[in-house]
Amino acid sequence: MIDLHLHTTASDGTCTPEQIVARVRAAGIRAFSVTDHDTVAALPAVRALAARASLEFLGGIEVTSVADGDDVHVLGYGFDEASPRLLEFLRAQRADRVERVKTMGRRLAELGVSIDVDAVLATAPAEGARSIGRPALADAMVRGGHVATRAEGFDRFLARDRPAYVPRTGPSPADVVGLLSDVGALTSLAHPGLLRHDRFVPALVGRGLAALEVYHSDHDAAAVGRFGALARRLGVGRTGGSDFHGEDVSRPRVLGCTRLPRTHYERLLAEGRRRGCPALPAR
Numbered sequence: 309m310i311d312l313h314l315h316t317t318a319s320d321g322t323c324t325p326e327q328i329v330a331r332v333r334a335a336g337i338r339a340f341s342v343t344d345h346d347t348v349a350a351l352p353a354v355r356a357l358a359a360r361a362s363l364e365f366l367g368g369i370e371v372t373s374v375a376d377g378d379d380v381h382v383l384g385y386g387f388d389e390a391s392p393r394l395l396e397f398l399r400a401q402r403a404d405r406v407e408r409v410k411t412m413g414r415r416l417a418e419l420g421v422s423i424d425v426d427a428v429l430a431t432a433p434a435e436g437a438r439s440i441g442r443p444a445l446a447d448a449m450v451r452g453g454h455v456a457t458r459a460e461g462f463d464r465f466l467a468r469d470r471p472a473y474v475p476r477t478g479p480s481p482a483d484v485v486g487l488l489s490d491v492g493a494l495t496s497l498a499h500p501g502l503l504r505h506d507r508f509v510p511a512l513v514g515r516g517l518a519a520l521e522v523y524h525s526d527h528d529a530a531a532v533g534r535f536g537a538l539a540r541r542l543g544v545g546r547t548g549g550s551d552f553h554g555e556d557v558s559r560p561r562v563l564g565c566t567r568l569p570r571t572h573y574e575r576l577l578a579e580g581r582r583r584g585c586p587a588l589p590a591r
C-alpha cells in the first residue's frame with residue numbers, strides 16, 4: 309500500500325512523527341509521504357523513523373496557493389528540503405497564516421466566541437517551523453465548549469462563506485508549481501475534486517506540474533475517473549493518498565483508506581529520476 313498524503317503535528321495533524329510512522333506501519337503501508345501545510349519541519353524525524361522501520365519514505369509538502377480567492381493546494385515531492393529559497397518562501401507563508409489566524413480570532417470574538425488566540429498562536433511561534441491554521445482555531449473552540457467537533461467549528465464559523473472566514477491572499481498555483489519545480493519537486497495538484505473550478509489547471513503543466521492527485525479520500529469513483537482522464541489528456545502522472553489528519557478530526561480520512569496504485573507510484577519516481585529530483589527514495 310502507498311499513501312502520499314499525510315499530516316503531522318508540524319501542521320494540522322494530531323500525530324507526532326513517531327505516531328504517524330507507527331500508524332503507517334500498522335496499516336500495512338509500504339511507501340509513504342508526509343505532506344504538512346507550508347512546512348518541512350517533520351520530514352527529518354519521519355525519514356529517520358521510516359528508515360529504522362524499513363519503510364520507503366518520500367519527503368513531501370502541501371503548499372497553499374490562491375486562485376480567484378479560493379485556496380488551491382499544491383503537493384510537492386522529492387525536492388531539496390534545505391533550499392534557502394524554499395525555506396524563506398515557507399517562512400513567509402507561515403507568517404501570513406499567523407496574521408490570518410489573528411484576524412479570524414478577532415472575528416470570532418465579535419461573534420461572541422471567545423477563545424484564547426494567544427495560546428493558539430503560542431503553539432506556532434512567529435519564527436518557528438510549525439504552521440498554524442483554521443483547524444487550531446476550531447480545536448480551541450472545541451476546548452472552550454463552543455462547538456462539539458472541529459468539523460462543527462468549520463461548518464458554523466470558519467468555512468468559506470461562514471461568518472469568521474477571512475479570505476486568503478497568497479501566490480498563484482502557477483507560481484507555487486514553478487517555485488517547487490525549481491527546487492527539484494515533483495508537483496501534484498491536491499484533491500482537484502474539492503476545487504470549485506479547474507480552469508487554471510492546463511496552464512500549470514507549462515510550469516512543471518508533474519501529476520494530479522487522482523486518488524483522494526474525498527474523491528468518489530466518478531472523480532477518480534474524471535481526473536484520471538484529465539491527467540491522461542494533460543500528459544501528467546497520478547498521485548494519491550488519504551489526507552489523514554488524525555482520528556478525531558472529522559471527515560472519513562482513515563489512514564490507508566485511499567491508496568495510490570503502485571504502477572503510478574513507480575511512474576512518478578521514474579519521472580523524478582528523469583528530472584533529477586534530489587531527494588527520491590533510495591533504490
Ligand code: AMP
Nearest residue numbers: 320440441442443458459462463467558
Ligand atoms: P487553513 O490552512 O487555515 O485554511 O485551514 C485549512 C485546513 O482546514 C485544511 O487543510 C483541512 O485540514 C481543514 N479543513 C478544511 N475544511 C474543513 C472542514 N469542513 N472540517 C474540518 N476540517 C477542515
Ligand code: MN
Nearest residue numbers: 315320345553
Ligand atoms: Mn489540513
Ligand code: MN
Nearest residue numbers: 370381498499
Ligand atoms: Mn489540502
Ligand code: MN
Nearest residue numbers: 313315370551
Ligand atoms: Mn492535506
